[in-house]
Amino acid sequence: MQRLIALLILILMLGAPLGVALVLTSAFLLRFVFFYPLLMSGIWMAGGLLFWLRWERRWSWRPAPPPIPRDAPLVSILVPCHNEAPHVEETIAAALAQTYPRLEVVAIDDGSTDATLARLRDIARRKPALRIIHLAQNQGKAMALRMGAMAANSDTLVCIDGDALLDPDAVAYLCAPLFSHPRVGAVTGNPRIRTRSTLIGKVQVGEFSSIVGLIKRSQRIYGQVFTVSGVCAAFRRQALDEVGYWSLDMITEDIDISWLLQRADWSIFYEPRALCWILMPETLKGLWKQRLRWARGGAEVLLKNLDVLRRPRQWRLWLLMLEFCLSSGWAFALALSLALWVLTPWAGLPPAMEVEAFMPPSSAGLTLAWACLLQFLVSILIERRYEPHLARSLFWIIWYPFAFWAINFLTTLCSFPTVMLRIRRARARWTSPDRGIREIQP
């Protein structure tokens, strides 16, 4: 049955742009291709500014101390690692150096084949607050997190990646909403890019502040979040337990757990002050692999959660689903417009479907480019207090509209049919990601 539904979704996603072109002409399709990013850009800017004006600008920040309750409950930081020997030491050191006073760090070595376990043992000899769970065979991040949750002694679990560096106040900020709001099941932090050596790395700095940050803020205004950041998020154990913890067969466990929690009526907060420094791909190959995984994960979650449409009680998630469908549909609409433009001179298309000029008029292109730059300026206005020199990356952001929209367009085209045609039920396992470029040999 699920296979049939998946096939129907794929047909709909492929057929909808064609239907629009047939019924409403290709000009309408091109307008959608142009206006949809513009519309979303406007929504993100408006949402980001609203979040900032209404809440964030009044929130205390350094040098004010972070919010720590007088009788601070124990918090467990879960660090799933797989072949993280080069990074795990600084990750654990940053986790142990939190200003939050009552912490245990549970490192889960997921069957690493490098020196990760040896490094962890070495740190544990020096740091009593570190505990180690070693999974004898590689089980995947979701299982590692599950085992970490089982081993943790607290009801508040902060989950970070094995190569992420928590800012000293991050845990205090992440946990504060969980302590004060009983409806909150998870709090997602603010990932900041560490790797800034290549053009790809530098552009991602802008992406994470101007796109990811603004989207998260807008979604908080709306009240539902598409996904927590898997690299840095805090969870209430009760909420996790209610939804059965992380699913083992989802390629992006963070999107999945976000939907599971919100479907169970738990709220997810975004805490921009909970900074977490992360490594990101710095090569095109690494970026492609990462974005393909994200796109596949999104499609899997769409397929898994389609039944929210049949549940009026969960209507708040409908808009998130619509946004994901429109974003995927946009990629197919762009692909169809391109195909029609190529076919127009010689294929004898119906007049309504002909695309004479694919590129928008320069004024339209400029509007998009300036919208993108404006979006980045808004994000600098909001995020400069977390990263004072953020404006420097403005120089590189010129590539964002071309490079990243293109890669997102291509990954959607590649991943969507794959997910819909081949429903995967295998366990999602670790692969070795691209974690920045290597130093040149002198």
Add this chain to the structure above:
Amino acid sequence: MSPIVVTRRRTLPLLLDGAVTCAAWVVLAGLCLSEWQAIQPLAPAQAASNPLAVLEPVLQTLLAYLLAGSFDALLMTLWLRYRQSRARPRRAGAAPCDAARLAARFHVSGSQVCAVQGSRMAIIHHADGGGISGIVLEPDPLEAAPAAAAVHAGPRGIRPPAVLGHPADIRPFRLTHEADKA
């Protein structure tokens, strides 16, 4: 110490990155200039009566964008107010996650959960289906000498070095260790 990683790279790729980015900005500036020139023919006729007429198309675009953005913001504000006005009551307390509940969730015994929670170093074996097939507690890394005595782990706190199982004891979905036998 700054967490930012800037790896030393060869000079040529660095220069190339800078050059193509500069070129992209120049192209953007050129496009803006050509747009500006496109509206210039209107200028002499209209500038006399209204100097702002030259900028009219640009201002119209900006105004349309501002209006669309304001409309978005208005919708979001209204939605936010609606959401806050319908603040739902406190969530009914879900069942507390004690060791028994965790044990049921992860298909192990309560004492095993307590043992893992009380240990500083544990090895978990899994069966092919994903179920836990064995838990071996290793000595506390802080202790120099390995301990051999089996200890029943308590529900909370960091425990003394403990060995609550051996790889030989691992059987699918069933753990054998001293705590269970007791």
